[in-house]
């Protein structure tokens with residue numbers, strides 16, 4: 001095994017900052033969003049360019065080290081931070097170039113959603129991604145990417161036009177529908193381990209200057225009723241609207257009456273990107289159902305993307321998550337299972353339902369490697385969390401139990417970006433027949449397993 005001194009020698013002149021065990025910044029450099037991830041890489045290289053990534057891969061090969069890649073550091077499984085690996089940290093590669101005429105953007109492989117949202121919204125444009133602005137674009141794109149714009153414009157992967165990728169052989173490739181089409185297919189939802197994506201090219205879509213947002217919070221005891229109401233509203237929800245249903249505790253925000261702060265309950269959040277009347281009609285129905293409190297306001301798109309950045313989303317929680325797809329509209333059994341299954345959810349834990357229909361369901365399942373069928377569905381994120389290691393095991397048990405209870409009504413596929421401990425069965429469930437093609441592509445581009453777990 002290469003010593004720290006040996007590694008420094010190999011890296012000398014390669015570019016990028018190398019942080020190894022024993023360096024003052026080492027512990028800070030290995031912190032991930034999920035505090036439960038506590039791993040010890042051999043070294044972390046902070047790269048600023050594709051050429052520095054190429055050099056880092058050469059160093060790893062010569063040192064006999066596996067490579068893992070860190071984007072925004074939010075992956076709950078911690079796959080970005082391999083024990084004993086050389087971590088290529090892309091946190092300095094966050095540049096954004098928008099072409100408002102073509103409605104496209106090139107963005108660095110280490111960008112956060114906030115980088116993308118701020119830069120594209122300045123042109124009245126956006127790309128569908130996730131709903132928390134400090135999440136990394138890298139991991140979200142490689143896994144799928146679902147959020148407020150998904151009903152309207154699909155997943156992030158459905159909007160990926162091309163990518164600049166450094167593959168295990170050290171080549172910098174421009175990948176797209178015509179160049180390395182197999183690799184391009186794998187990058188659209190097939191997960192990580194195919195190379196280091198140094199830049200993504202994305203399609204952008206017009207957004208209004210202000211998005212309508214309504215948040216309605218209901219008593220925890222009314223789960224069945226709230227889920228039935230959500231089902232009814234989702235059934236003919238206009239295409240310009242989207243809705244999240246969340247079992248959570250009320251945030252300590254100024255708009256929340258003091259007596260309800262931190263109370264457990266069910267939130268329905270509805271957003272509108274079109275005619276205000278359409279949003280008002282749904283908001284009126286939600287308001288008539290006697291929420292404990294509500295807030296309805298227009299807001300700029302970047303503010304919407306930051307709205308749930310704090311509380312359970314803030315970095316440093318201990319997180320264990322599971323995910324499954326459910327039928328849209330929800331079946332009676334799913335409603336009952338969800339309403340009963342959130343008992344035992346701790347104050348920081350969540351169960352979130354994201355709608356996947358509209359534009360999502362118009363994409364051919366074979367067109368991308370994404371691990372979910374394209375029939376209309378909901379993604380259930382079941383997220384067990386605690387502020388420290390205290391009580392974490394209990395929330396892991398809760399997440400596992402709810403996931404198991406939903407198994408009989410779960411649809412094909414699985415969104416692995418919401419799974420903290422994906423195993424072979426999860427991968428088979430996610431990708432089905434696509435798994436063999438993904439493995440073939442992996443072997444073709446990384447025959448020696450530079451990115452493979454060891």
Ligand SMILES: Cc1cc2nc3c(=O)[nH]c(=O)nc-3n(C[C@H](O)[C@H](O)[C@H](O)COP(=O)(O)OP(=O)(O)OC[C@H]3O[C@@H](n4cnc5c(N)ncnc54)[C@H](O)[C@@H]3O)c2cc1C
Pocket residue numbers: 033068069070071072073074075076078079080090109110129130131132135136137138139140142143144145146147192193195196197198312313314417418
């Ligand atoms: C608070 C929070 C909110 C979330 N909200 C949503 C949501 O609304 N919608 C949604 O779809 N998902 C959501 N997720 C899940 C999210 O999609 C995953 O956590 C995703 O992996 C995060 O990407 P990252 O780059 O931050 O993570 P990382 O941990 O850095 O990376 C995750 C994986 O991707 C690889 N990777 C990252 N960047 C690159 C790159 N440029 N090249 C090659 N490999 C790379 C890493 O090696 C690792 O295997 C959320 C997660 C959190 C923690």
